[in-house]
Amino acid sequence: MNLFNDIRVLVVECLGAMASEGVLPAGLETAAVTVEPPRDAAHGDMATNAAMVLAKPSGLKPREIADALASRLSADPRIAAVEVAGPGFLNLRLVPSAWQAIVGSALGAGTDFGRATLGKGQKVNVEFVSANPTGPMHVGHTRGAVVGDALASLLDFAGYDVTREYYINDGGAQVDVLARSAFERYREANGLSPEIAEGLYPGDYLIPVGEALKEQYGDTFLTAPESDWLPIFREFSTQAMMEMIRGDLEALGVKMDVYSSEKALYGTGKIEAAIDTLRGMGLIYEGVLEPPKGKTLDDWEPREQTLFKSTAHGDDVDRPVKKSDGGWTYFAPDIAYHYDKVQRGFDLLIDILGADHGGYVKRMKAAVSALSDGRVPLDIKLIQLVKLYKNGEPFKMSKRAGTFVTLRDVVDEVGADVTRFVMLTRKNDAALDFDFAKVQEQSRDNPVWYVQYASARVASVLRKAAAAGIDTSDAALAQADLAALDHPAEIALIRKMADWPRQVEIAARAHEPHRVAGYLGELAADLHGHWNKGNDEPALRFVQDDAATMASKIALARAVGVVISAGLAILGVTPVEEMR
Known part of the structure; x- marks a missing residue:
């Protein structure tokens, strides 16, 4: 149940009736009409901008539209009052029963409360992590993994096929x-000193790989030319690294549906097919690019290259797809890979990439636009850096990878749930500070603890209610006298809970799962605030002497818990029942 959407439907229906009666011109576009909480809660429960956005296309003053719309909205039994404010904003107040019904809806739907049909089953591919298979994932990959996984869950919750x-x-x-690098560890396993030259991977995570190579091949390759062992060691070590990466992802609670290989694009004709498709569109040509910014002809050698006319699809410059030696640039297999995704029938592509891929965005969007004839949007989310601290000081851990802090280090230090939640407390394109001390402290300044404490408080009152003989099943609580939840503080808490379905749609449209974490923090704050009010007003306490009264209060607490659990599930975090 999305009450904000239901009232928006009412507003649009009233506008349609006004058009039928000649009050408004026929055929007005209502897509920009919104119904949302007012900025100031004192102004009402909901506000609509309908009169403001329709004034210009209708040729009427906003106030004229607002007055006519207000009289029609007032006739709906869910509307207690309508106020025209300022030049033509409409503020609505709903009857208590409209809000109280939300509690029953949440209890009836369980953690599916707020699940949307926004996506209408559209097929979405979310590509994320995609770390080079050369070692364990670092803390930057951790944030990309969490954002990608949470976004996929959010889109699934909003009705997409992900x-x-x-x-x-x-x-x-x-x-x-x-x-x-693995060869040096193989030499080490055979009793020789490894020669980790500059440019090789120094991490000791390759020691077990070297030992496994020795176990399989003995000393066969110690004196063999590189051409003999390189392809074998490449395949062996790549598989070993992917097993490590899969283990890291599993520790974080991430499970991929598909693993695609760049190597599989070479020698299969897929790259050639993608480039030939662009060539057939007149988008591949032989030409010479202008010098990059800051370069002059004195330090720039112009040469003819095979270029993709990406400027025809919004890029700043055209891009090479072949190197001077005739080999493919790194961009060419990426074009082929995305073409493969288009051919697999996806309606929307989302790539989660590191911040250093900023220059990649326009060219890749241009390629997908061309190869899908503009049908398939590509959204690229860039993940900014994570800075690690402990008690406010830069924090370094074991660095078994040799040069960076690993995903597994972070998860082992604070756990997967804390890691995931903290990684979603900021928008993906904002830098994030991760303080190992703060994310584990028990205070309202720690958003993870604050939300989990709200979950634990709900579980606590449910246990107390059960001990008092109250049936705390969702079905039983839904039959409680919800009309008893008539205190302004209770209605305010329900209003925040009722905003959950709207927040799901907003976050899904924007592809921003951090909004879920932000909403949960606000809901938790409202629950804690309500709990504290109960210290001064016994009538607001969830635990009551009268069984019927207590059942209605517990129904409210449980409904809030349902929303918290649903939101945490999207984030990939398990709600707690007790704080330890």
Whole structure:
């Protein structure tokens, strides 16, 4: 049940009736009409901008439209009062029963409360993490993994058909570096001193790989030329790294639906097919690019290249797809990979990438636009850096990877639930400070603890109600006298809870799962505030002497708990029943 959407439907229906009666011109577009909480709660329960957005296209003054709309809205039994404010804003107050019904709806739907049909089953591919298979994932990958996984869950909750995908970057030179690094650990396993030259991966995570290579191949390759062992070690070590990455993701609670390989694009004709498709559109040509900004002809050698005319689809400059030696640029397999996703029938593509991919956005959007004939949107979310602290000081851990702090280090330190929630407390394109001390302290300044404390308080009152002989099943609580929830503080708490379905749609449309974490923090604050009011007003306490009264109060608490559980599920966090 989305009460805000229901009232918006009422507003649009009233506008339609006004058009039928000649009060408004026929055929007015109402997509921009909104119904949302007013900025100031004192102004009412809901506000609509209908009169303001329709004034210009209708040729009428906003106040004229607002007055006519107000009289029609007032006739609905859910509306207690309508006030025209300022030049033509409409503030609405609902009857208590409209809000009280939300509690029953939440109890009836359980954690499906707020589930939307916004996506209408559209197929969405969310590609995230996609770390090079050269070692364990670092803390930056952790944030991308959490954002991608939570976004996928959010879109699923909003009615999309979602596929989580990992693109294995196993086709470039970095896997040769991995193989050479593994060879040194293989030498080490055979009793020789490893020579970790500059440019190789120094982390000791490759020691077990070297030992496994020795177990399988003995000393066969110690004196063999590189051409003999490189392809074998490359395949072996890449698989070992992917097993490690899958384990890291599992520790974080992330499960991919599809793993796609860059290497599988080479030698299969897929890259050629994608480029030929663009060529057939007149978008591939031989040409010379202008010097990059800051370069002059003295330090820039112009040369003819095979170029993709990405400027025809919104890019700033055209992009090379072939190198001077005739090999493909890194952009070419990326074009082919996204073309493959388009051909698999996805209606929307979302890539979660590191902040260093900023220059990649326009060219990739241009390629997808061209290859899908503008049918398939591509949204690229850039993930900003995570800075690690402990008690406000920069924090360094074991660094078994040799050069960075790993995902597993973070999860082992604070747990997956805390890691996931904290990674979603800021928008993806904002830098995030992760203080290991603060994320574990028990205070309202810690958003993880604050939300989980709200969950635990709900579980606590449910236990007390059950001990008092009250049936605390959702079905039984839904039969409680919800009309008894008539105190302004109770209605205010229900209003916040009722905003959950609207927040789901807002977050899903914007592809911003951090909004869910923000909403949960606000709901938790309202629950804690209500709890504290009960200290001064016994009538607001969830636990009451009268069984019937207590049942209605417990119904409210449980409904809030339902919303918290639903939101935490999207974030991939398990709600707690007791604080320890």
